[in-house]
Amino acid sequence: MTPSYKIFSLSDSSITLDFGAVIEVDINSLVAQLFDYCQTNPFTGYQEAVPAYASLTVFYDVVQVRSAYPHAGTAYKLIENYLIDALKNLASTEAKESNLIEIPVIYDGEDLSFVAEYNQLSIDEVIQIHTQATYRVYMMGFLPGFAYLGGMDERIATPRKSTPRTRVPAGSVGIAGKQTGIYPLESPGGWQLIGRTSLPLFNMDSPNSTLLKAGDLVRFVRVG
Numbered sequence: 001m002t003p004s005y006k007i008f009s010l011s012d013s014s015i016t017l018d019f020g021a022v023i024e025v026d027i028n029s030l031v032a033q034l035f036d037y038c039q040t041n042p043f044t045g046y047q048e049a050v051p052a053y054a055s056l057t058v059f060y061d062v063v064q065v066r067s068a069y070p071h072a073g074t075a076y077k078l079i080e081n082y083l084i085d086a087l088k089n090l091a092s093t094e095a096k097e098s099n100l101i102e103i104p105v106i107y108d109g110e111d112l113s114f115v116a117e118y119n120q121l122s123i124d125e126v127i128q129i130h131t132q133a134t135y136r137v138y139m140m141g142f143l144p145g146f147a148y149l150g151g152m153d154e155r156i157a158t159p160r161k162s163t164p165r166t167r168v169p170a171g172s173v174g175i176a177g178k179q180t181g182i183y184p185l186e187s188p189g190g191w192q193l194i195g196r197t198s199l200p201l202f203n204m205d206s207p208n209s210t211l212l213k214a215g216d217l218v219r220f221v222r223v224g
Contacts, residue, residue, distance in 0.1 A: 003027060015057070015083070016057045027053075032098075032215030034090065036096065037086045037089070043078070045075070065079070103182065105220050107194060108195060112126065114192060119158065126194065129156050134219055136216075137149060147212040150179075152180045158176075160176045161190040161191070171201075
C-alpha cells in the first residue's frame with residue numbers, strides 16, 4: 001500500500017513529492033526507488049532528481065517538456081502524472097537490495113576521549129558501539145559526497161562543538177548529536193572527530209562522483 005503523500009510545485013521548474021516530516025526506513029526506501037526510477041526512465045526535459053529523508057524533488061526544463069509533449073497540458077501536470085505513475089509501478093515491484101559499503105576507520109580522532117567521557121564510556125566501548133551498527137544513507141547534502149547517516153546508537157550521542165573548527169580534514173569521521181558521518185572534503189565543521197578514513201568519498205573525475213548515495217548501507221570497520 002502506497003503511503004499518503006503530497007505533490008506540489010517547488011518552483012517554476014521543479015516539483016516535489018513529499019511523504020511528510022518522517023524519518024522511516026520504509027519511506028526512505030520508497031524515495032530511493034523513486035530516484036532510481038527517474039534515473040532509468042527519464043522524460044524529455046528531465047534534469048535531475050534530488051532525494052531527501054521523505055521526499056523527492058524533480059527538476060526539469062519547461063521549454064523542452066512542452067516542446068516534447070505539446071498535448072499533455074502544462075509541464076507541471078505532465079510530471080505530476082509521471083510521478084503518480086511511477087508510484088503505481090513501484091507498488092508492484094520489490095525494492096532493490098541496498099548496497100553495503102564498508103568504511104575502514106582509524107579511531108584516533110582528537111575528540112574521541114571527550115565522546116567517551118561525555119557518555120561515561122571507555123574509548124574501546126565507544127569504538128565498539130560505533131562499529132557494531134549498520135547505518136543507512138538517508139540523504140546526501142551539505143558537501144558533495146556528504147552522507148546523512150541514520151542508525152547511530154544513542155549511547156554515544158554527543159553534542160556538536162560550541163565553536164566549530166575552521167578546518168576539518170577530508171576523511172574525518174565525526175559525531176554530532178545522534179548523527180555520525182564523514183567529511184568528504186576539507187571544510188569547516190563542528191562535529192566531534194573520532195577517527196579518519198583514507199577512502200575517498202568524492203571524486204569529480206569519476207563517472208560516479210560520490211562513493212555513497214541515498215539508500216546505501218554503511219558499516220565502519222576499525223583498522224590500524
